[in-house]
Amino acid sequence: MEAAVNQADTIDFSAVRWGSVEWTNLCTLYLRACDGRSPRPILGDTAAVDAVDRIDYDWARMRRSLRPGINQWLVAVRASRFDAWSADFLRRHPDASVLHLGCGMDTRAFRLHPPGEVRWFDIDRPQVIELRRKLYDDRDNYRMLGASVTDSSWLEEIPADRPALIVAEGLLIYLREPEVRALLQRLTDRFPAGEMLFDTLAPIGPRFSKLFTKGIVTWGIADARELQQWNPRLRFLEDAPGFAGSPRIPATPLGLLYRLVCATPAKRYDVLNRFAF
Numbered sequence: 036m037e038a039a040v041n042q043a044d045t046i047d048f049s050a051v052r053w054g055s056v057e058w059t060n061l062c063t064l065y066l067r068a069c070d071g072r073s074p075r076p077i078l079g080d081t082a083a084v085d086a087v088d089r090i091d092y093d094w095a096r097m098r099r100s101l102r103p104g105i106n107q108w109l110v111a112v113r114a115s116r117f118d119a120w121s122a123d124f125l126r127r128h129p130d131a132s133v134l135h136l137g138c139g140m141d142t143r144a145f146r147l148h149p150p151g152e153v154r155w156f157d158i159d160r161p162q163v164i165e166l167r168r169k170l171y172d173d174r175d176n177y178r179m180l181g182a183s184v185t186d187s188s189w190l191e192e193i194p195a196d197r198p199a200l201i202v203a204e205g206l207l208i209y210l211r212e213p214e215v216r217a218l219l220q221r222l223t224d225r226f227p228a229g230e231m232l233f234d235t236l237a238p239i240g241p242r243f244s245k246l247f248t249k250g251i252v253t254w255g256i257a258d259a260r261e262l263q264q265w266n267p268r269l270r271f272l273e274d275a276p277g278f279a280g281s282p283r284i285p286a287t288p289l290g291l292l293y294r295l296v297c298a299t300p301a302k303r304y305d306v307l308n309r310f311a312f
């Protein structure tokens with residue numbers, strides 16, 4: 036799927052407040068672009084590189100604040116795991132509907148090149164989708180929806196006649212447990228079959244967040260297999276540590292430090308999960 040790129044050469048994002056939700060979306064976009072520009076990219080997200088080139092923002096300040104390197108690898112390794120699981124599903128279901136929940140500025144729809152029959156829905160809060168529309172347009176088989184996933188009405192806009200791939204990267208940890216339960220239930224009630232890909236944090240995640248990030252992380256779980264008890268339609272397929280070493284991480288001192296962390300139990304703090312239903 037080619038990105039339906041808005042025509043403007045430069046898009047002014049200077050109104051995005053430092054530290055806001057929209058800013059966090061620019062952070063991950065920027066880190067994916069750093070990976071895309073590196074000599075040996077892990078994710079190779081050229082659409083993110085194009086987006087960063089078109090957006091007018093204080094990227095120099097962003098670079099100073101984020102210090103790419105470990106953060107860049109973390110974002111790229113996680114995204115490539117979700118991409119690989121998504122591509123595997125779309126190979127088997129080339130007529131699927133994809134629900135990309137909490138999409139932010141992620142360019143997954145464009146870097147995966149899904150089969151032409153796939154219907155792709157990028158969904159995030161209205162203010163995030165408003166910003167995203169400065170970069171991209173809706174087109175055949177690609178739509179953006181501005182809604183909170185905790186509301187129920189937006190799901191009615193998505194036809195339920197096909198297998199569904201639901202990707203929620205960096206989303207569920209910001210919901211409360213009853214909201215996660217209700218969302219998973221609504222999704223499995225709506226679609227005949229499909230897969231769900233999402234990341235979870237250990238229960239200590241929300242406690243750390245209270246201390247260090249103003250409590251924005253509100254949900255943690257020790258083992259996501261527990262979700263099968265919440266919702267009997269969910270069937271665990273596999274998981275992977277969020278801090279996964281990759282042979283493509285360069286063997287610099289920082290790269291070796293990253294690989295060392297990936298070899299400790301700390302790598303299970305953040306887990307990427309794959310379920311069928």
Ligand SMILES: C[S@@+](CC[C@H](N)C(=O)[O-])C[C@H]1O[C@@H](n2cnc3c(N)ncnc32)[C@H](O)[C@@H]1O
Pocket residue numbers: 056059060063064136137138139140141158159160163182183184185203204205206209
């Ligand atoms: C950390 S960002 C991740 C964005 C993107 N998935 C990425 O990896 O770059 C979390 C995203 O979840 C979205 N989000 C949080 N709560 C949401 C909700 N209730 N409904 C829809 N989106 C939500 C935020 O607006 C934000 O874009």
